[in-house]
Structure formats: structure tokens, C-alpha cells
Amino acid sequence: MSKSKYNNPFSATLNGILDLFRKQVPIGKLSPSDRLDGKTCLVTGSNTGLGFAIAQQMAERGAKVYMACRSGIPEAGEKIKKASGSNLVEMLKIDLSSIQSIKRFIAKVKEEGLQFDVAVFNAAMVPSGSKKTEDGFDQMFQVNYLSKFILVNGLLEAGAFKAGNSRIIFVNSESHRTARDIDFENLGKFEEYSMSKVISLYGYYKLLLNVYAKELSRRQNKETFKYGIFALCPGPVNSNIAREAPKIFMPLLKLIFGIFFSSPSKAAEPVMYLACSPSLEGKSDVYLHLMQKKEMDAKALDVESGRKLWQKSEELVAASGH
Template identity: 30%
Template sequence: MRLLQIIMPVLRNYYIAMTVLLQQLFRRSSPLPVLPQRNGKVAIVTGGARGIGFHTAKHLARLGMHVIIVGNNESDGRQAVTRIQQDTLHEKVEFLFCDLASMKSIRNCVRNFKAKNLDLHVLVNNAGVMLEPEGKTEDGFEKHFGINYLSHFLLTRLLLDTLRKSGTNDFNARVVTVSSATHFTGKVNLEDLQSSHCYSSHGAYAQSKLALVLFTYHLQHLLTVDGSYVTANVVDPGVVNTDLYKNLCYLGSFLKWMTGWLLLKSAEEGASTSIYSSVSPDLEGIGGCYLYNGERIKSADVSYNIELQKKLWTESCKMAVLPVSS
């Protein structure tokens, strides 16, 4: 029984991955439309030093935004800032340290950002880990749940007041959260959010990605209720050739090496939906959507479960030591 509980998430995840890869074989990604300049607007991108996050940050900088890359590697962050400044000839790019495996670090990061007295028009929750061996964050949370989901839940909640103040009727502030098609295989077990009963890295990863979708939908509901000029959407970048696959088994790594050039998107292609969701006029004032290849599609049926959304929100508030109200 225990073996089955470990194997099933693996099979479900690889089935979804193969389905997406076959789709990508015939349609890699929709080209980005011409997007308007957003001079003077401010964006935060977590995990912006590498991969999808880097190309998201770079494109937003090219559109004239003041971009703040958030990450846990000072050297990588500074190098990314320099590269983006050189490539875009845009100086307003900077780095803020934040270890998403530490709630203390997240709170410090937010304090450091707010000390700059800047507005915040776009928050891109992009950073994440995948297929990590069983382990805990500094605060004792399972790594996938803690880093992929709970850290961004806390970061978003702490920045929500700034987002609300920055959003206007003409230009709503935006929360863009990166999930994946793996959420279709995910199960959010409110009794075992830490995957302690029977750990599977595939199952834990899928749960964290489903949690991000549930969170986004409930956040949008709360924002709509209080009339905030802030929207929240979730994006699926597809299967992208990034460092996230470093924990693949030997066979998986070999297959990725053999076929990645043909089947996997580049990091730049993977960033396109995040960029589109961050600044496209087509999404002005529109939230609560799941986007793939720049189009709104249906997410997993369970993600629309309002009771589950509420319960996960409440549990997340307890874990992050936050009031339940937004």
C-alpha cells in the first residue's frame, strides 16, 4: 500500500508531463503581442536571477518598469541585475535578498522593500523547487509546500497593502503566480499538508502547485469583495528547460538531455505567459484566471472548490502567523 502511494503520484505527474510535451511539439508557445511601455511602474519577481524569472524580469525592464529581483543568492542576483541593465539599457533593476525557506527572511525582505517607499504594481510569484528529497524549511515545513506555496502566500499577504495603494481604476495592480500542469494531479490534504504520512517528492510538488491555484482564486474573491484595484491570476509556463530538473532520476535526466531541445520550451518561451499576465491590457481588471500560452483555460476541477479554498487559506494564515482576514 505504501509503495503504491509513492508510485501513483510519479505515474500521474509523468502522464501529465508527456501530454503537455506532445502539445508543445506542435505548439511551443504563442508569440507575445506588442505590449505597452510601463514606465515608472514597479515589479517584484521572485526567482528572477535565473530561468523563467530572469526572462520575466528582463522583459518587464525592457518595458520601462522598475524591476526588483528577489532571490537567495546574492552573487547570482547581482549578476542578473547587471546582465539585464546591459541588455535593456535600463538602469532601474535591483536585487533584494530573500530566502523563501525562511519566514523571518521573507518578513525582512518586505521591510527592506517598504523602506524604499515605492509603489508596487506587479508581483510575480515565480520561484520554486521541484522533486526535492524529503526535507524541511527553516520553520519546519515540507520543502515544496513551504517554498513553492507558503512563502508566496506570506509574501503576497505582506505586500497586499502596498499593492492596494498602488492599483488604480486605469491600471490595477497585479499578482501573477506561477503554477504548472502538475496541479492537475495534485491533492491538497488538509490533514497532512506536510506530506509526512507517506512522502513522495512528486506528490508534494503537485500539492504545492495545486495550493497556488486555490490560493489565487480565493485571493481574487477577497479582492473583488473589498473592491480593491488588484487582480490575481495564475499561469502555467508549460514544460520548460530550466535547472528545476536537477533532481530527476538518471533515466529522466538522460531522456531530457536527448529530447529537451525538441520538446521542452526555452526559459524565454516559458516566461511569455508570466509577462503577458503582468502587463497586457487584455487582462486589465480581470482576475481569477488560469492562463496557458497566453490564453485563459480551465484548471483542475478541485481548484474551484470554494470550501477547500477557504480552508487552505485559514490553515495557511495559521502557519504564517497572520490574521485570517486579508
């Protein structure tokens, strides 16, 4: 794949739209009988956009849904209850740009003895430039990658997943394929950048997330199958993701998103397939682009990168004092 394919806002938008029209061989299709009755699900960033649609569809399929959000509490949950006709919806507060908030969230899950059959790590952001978090990291690095490393590992330690059963799903992006090689030396080091670097860094951080997902599966499923660890790119979604784009481009972006991008409910299809499909029982390491099964980029599959990323991420968290 050409390195520039998703590397600037214009080619990323154009190629995302073209992907929707390319021929796909779908992995399968859910039937109305593929339900989540009696299951407990977690969806991060579910107050809006893709996450909201995932939470709603999970509630419609009978799941008890925990919406882990930093805003929209309780309105988004109330909206989902109304739209799905289910009362099995709870909202929990989490700010993924704060390690303290993530740790508080894990402690609450542990205290309440919650266990998730399906957890979707969906929340992410596209900022207008660099911004330092209270933990000293770049906000996009922390929200889009490091927070997931801390949250998923913390939830595993807290016993929030069921061995042999739970599915852990990462919402990723095809833009991970355009990322440069991982710079382990400078990983997590805060550097100033402006809008022009945002899209290439977004792809780079999505690559880190895929490397982590693969390493997580290697570690958890080493001897016997424990968890279904999946990732996907939903394709272009008509959501609020470009909220920090320059105001002058907003009317054009809204028009393009509205005409060409998939609605969040349509874009939720691959997530719901990974969450519900009986065909994935006992399986792990499936990556979907839209509804088609693919291999992640070779950089994401590299075993040594997985090992190094894990070690470096642990060092970063330890050095942050948490």
C-alpha cells in the first residue's frame, strides 16, 4: 500500500470513501438470532458516534451494556434506553487522557465485581495538534494508544474478563498501514506538532494499538485459548471525529461526511460481528476492514516489536508515577 494513502486529511478521506466501493468478501453476516442475552458488554467512548451505535445495538440484542465515557452522562445512556427499549444500560465515567481516572475506573469495576463478556475499546480522538496531558504525554498518544494498554491490562488483572469466553475488541484504522517504523527510543516522549502532522501520527498510534493487540493475544493465548482478541477498521464513519478541524473546513467536512461516510449504525456492523458471531467462538486474532477479514500490516505482526512495545509501555507508566 502506498505510504501516502491515509497520510494527509485529503488522501485519507478520499481513500476511505473509495474503500467503501471496493469489492469485499464479507466474513459473514449476523442473524437476528445472534443475541447477547445474559451477556455483559463494555463500550468506551459510547456517548456519541460509532460507540453510541455499538452500545445501542448491543442493548437491542439483549446485552447489559456499560458505557464508559467522559461526557454525556447520563443523557447518552437515557437516549440508548429509549432507542433500544432496554433498561440494561449503565454509564461509568472515564477520562482516557488521565491515568488516575483509568485507575479509578478499574478500581470501581473490581469493587463491583463486574465481568465483561465483550469489551469494545472504541474511544479515540483526532486533535488539532499536540497537547500535553497531566501525565506528561501527548494527548493523542495517551488516548489512542497508552490508555488502552493501561485499561485492558488493568481490567485483566482485576479479573474483569472471563477466561475461555470474553472477547476484547479494538477499534482501529486502516491508516495503521501507512505508519513509519516504531521509534522505541522516543516512544511517549512529548513533542510539539501542528495540524499537518496529526493524520500521520494518528496512523502511527493506531499501529501501536495493533502491535499491542497482537502481543496481548500472544501473551494471553500462549498455552491455551483464553480470550478472543480482535481488531477492526470501520471505514469512514459520519461521526464527530473531525470536531477539532479548523472551523473554515467544517461546512465542507460535514457535507462530505454526510454524503459519503457510513452512518455510525452501518459502521458498527464489523464490531457487532466480532462481538456476537458464534463462528468466532474459541478464536482470536481476527482483523476486519469493514466486513472483510485481512491481515494487519506486517509491522503490527512483528513479534519483537510486540515485546519491545509492551516493555517500553510498562516503563512509561512506571515513570509517570502510577
